[in-house]
Amino acid sequence: MDVSVVLPVYNEEENIPILYRELCEALAPTKWAYEIIFVDDGSSDRSWEILSGIQYQDDRVVAIRFRRNFGQTAALSAGFDHASGDVVVTLDADLQNDPKDIPLLVAKLQEGYDLVNGWRYERKDPFLSRKLPSRIANWIISTTTHVKLHDYGCTLKVFRKEIAANLRLYGEMHRFIPAIASGLGAAITEVRVNHRERKFGKSKYGISRTIRVVLDLITVKFFLSYSTRPIQIFGLLGVVSGGLGFLMALWMTIQRQFYGMSLANRPLLLLAILLMFTGLQFVSLGLIAELQSRTYHESQNKPIYVIRKTLQTENHQRQ
Structure with a gap:
């Protein structure tokens, strides 16, 4: 498997068929062996019924259903656990992320990076309720973690499987994936991506999540800097x-x-x-x-380091 696409889904019944078609259209020309992993995060609409129908018709689709709503972080984590591709792609299911950007990010990844983060340069969201809090949050996170990115909140990301396999996410930590990956020694960059207006449904985000983000940021900073020397x-x-x-x-x-x-x-x-x-x-x-x-x-026999690659001769291995 070359690429695994992971999508958290929560009450997106109108968006799923369009998103699935756009994903197939974007991935077909690449000739990759790919899978599309939908994680239904306890939807209360017809999302699971639609996903079941898509999976029945296409064996490249994996559909996972939670017993209740656990949040986007848990949905992404479940997707990572089931992903078998060498490259993992994440994006939202609300159609605001453009699947056509996936090949662009994967191409950037192949330049030697471990994680490529999307940057919604021309973001189609209200300024006061979405853009302004996001800019403030991005500045705070970049300053605190020393991982400088313009858009931590963009779900559209591409990273190598070994990075996804070592991510341990809790709370609302999905937005800190680049910072957590930097603690694993990942080479990180960002690429401008297309951002579209939401056509169906309503946003699941709000200013009320700010406090939880700040608390999770404190946790991330502690684990990045002092987890082995508190x-x-x-x-x-x-x-x-x-x-x-x-x-x-x-x-x-x-x-x-x-x-x-x-x-x-x-x-x-x-x-x-x-x-x-x-x-x-x-x-x-x-x-x-x-x-x-x-x-x-x-x-857990858990090392305090992360190895990227080991080179040794065959004679040394026998010794």
Whole structure:
């Protein structure tokens, strides 16, 4: 299998037949051996009935149905688990991503990249409710993760199978796939893609998801930078907090011993004690996190590195 196309579906009964036809038209000229994986994320309309009919007629189609709505991240993860292609493509099922862009992204991937992200350069969405929050989010994510992209929210992506196989996604982390892949050492770039207006159905996104995105961003940043050395972040906070508390306490001790100043009714004394105890708690939390990290990696025999390729001679293998 050359290419696996993964599509999360949630209440897209009007879009599915058109999308399937456009996918076949876009992929047919490439001569690739491909499969199309639809993941029905607990749709309440006729989406599954339509997908079942398409799968019955085309054995290149894989249809997966969730028992309930688990979210886009879970749908993509299920698609990755069932994908058998050397290249994995993801796109939305709402017809706003153009399947004609898939060969363009795959061609860019073959230049030596591991992940190619779509960039909706001329986005057909409302400015205040969609474009502006997206631009702010893209800036925050790029600044925090140090993976500079214009459009983290674009589902249209192409990446190698080994990258997809090593992605562990939770919460709303599908939008952070490029940042997570960078932690695996992936070479990442982006390509401008066509973006179309939604014709049928309604958007599943809203400003209410912003808080969840921010919380997931904190998680991603932690795993990218400190998952194997948590003591460095918690220990640093503990040292800073405890150090400030100690200096405050030392200064007040000098004032009391040499200048006869009373310590009664001084909020600064309580703050110093609080900071010292907080610092001790942060250091303790860091040590516990270190134990958890070691248990996580050693119990699963999970390495703290990712190998891209190994070269060795046949004689060395026999030894």
